[in-house]
Amino acid sequence: MVKPIEFKAGTLTAMTAVLHEIDNVRLADALQVMLSGMGEFFAGEATIIDVSSIQGLPQRVDWVGLQSLLRRYGLQPVALKGAPDYLHDAARRAGFAILEGASGGLRQVELPPLKTEVAPPPAPAVTVAPAPEPQKTASxxxxxxxxxxxxxxxxxxxxxxxxxxxxxxxxxxxxxxxxxxxxxxxxxxxxxxxxxxxxxxxxxxxxxxxxxxxxxxxxxxxxxxxxxxxxxxxxxxxxxxxxxxxxxxxxxx
Known part of the structure; x- marks a missing residue:
């Protein structure tokens, strides 16, 4: 029997749009100059909006207007990163997922140190280490x-x-x-x-x-x-x- 839905692990490569201001009019002017007005330039790429570089974010942001502006150039905004808590509810209502921290929503957990017992030091021995394998670099x-x-x-x-x-x-x-x-x-x-x-x-x-x-x-x-x-x-x-x-x-x- 075929299941109605399945979940499979996958990898999504997303563009990150790092904003240095949140004024949609000024952003529209900057995109017009940068991309020469070429609509659909990014061909539907999933996009994370990073506002962590903006100092003093306002209490309200026109998320819908920002989405419309970015979609004009083929970007598909899917998530918000670096926004303070007071902007999260409005961003969620506009359809954004909220990513937490620099890891993009993945929480880092510190594990407690392992308990170890101190063993007596072993007798000294002379060993010859093998030559290290040359490392391949993806240049x-x-x-x-x-x-x-x-x-x-x-x-x-x-x-x-x-x-x-x-x-x-x-x-x-x-x-x-x-x-x-x-x-x-x-x-x-x-x-x-x-x-x-x-x-x-x-x-x-x-x-x-x-x-x-x-x-x-x-x-x-x-x-x-x-x-x-x-x-x-x-x-x-x-x-x-x-x-x-x-x-x-x-x-x-």
Whole structure:
């Protein structure tokens, strides 16, 4: 007999939107500038709203208006993190789950120390320790195929190396650099965890959108001819007090 419902353990990867203020009008202006008004940019990603960085939160927050604003860009707000207790009831009524602490709702429990008996010290012995095994470090994720439209690849905590291409409508994300040795199309987000030294490097530049550490650039007006279809890289460069995203051709000769 088939059960009407089953519960299975699983893993959900969620975007975290870290807010530094809670004014929906100012947030709307910031998103418009950051994403150039591209609706559905995030393609329905589950999102945790983190308000722990905001000092002096008001007594009332327009949670419904905030949800509507984020959904306009394809984000699906599902949980609230870092809010004081007096905001919890209103957030729950708006449909938010409440996550507690930095662990995202998982409570950390300290176990009492184990009782141990003191044994007499053993006689000294000389032993030869085996050589330690070399540790493997995940410095890069390597994808040996073309990433098709509708697919998303995320290299968490490392670089992403694509030995094929990235098609229109695909999305590649990495906390480090992104290297693509085929045609680079779609959406390309490097330095996703905030690394401002990350770069996007490709042998054939032609994406719809690029981002490094949250600084975005779109190409509705076309890609500069010196870059389009050529070996190029994108990086952040400091100009005054701000960072600008620049494109430069690669000299491979």
């Amino acid at each position: 890069a994720m390597v994808v040996e195929r073309t990433i098709r439209s509708g697919q998303q690849i995320y290299a968490r905590g490392c670089d992403l190396i694509v030995l094929g291409g990235v098609s229109h409508g695909a999305e590649v994300i990495a906390d480090g650099n992104i290297h693509c040795y085929g045609p680079l199309r779609g959406r390309v987000l490097a330095g996703a965890a905030g690394d401002q030294t990350a770069r996007i490097i490709t042998t054939n530049f032609g994406p719809e959108l690029i981002s490094i550490a949250g600084v975005y650039r779109t190409f509705e007006q076309g890609i500069p001819p010196a870059i389009a279809g050529h070996a190029s890289h994108a990086l952040l460069r400091k100009t005054g007090e701000s960072q600008s995203l620049v494109l430069e051709p690669l000299q491979l000769d």
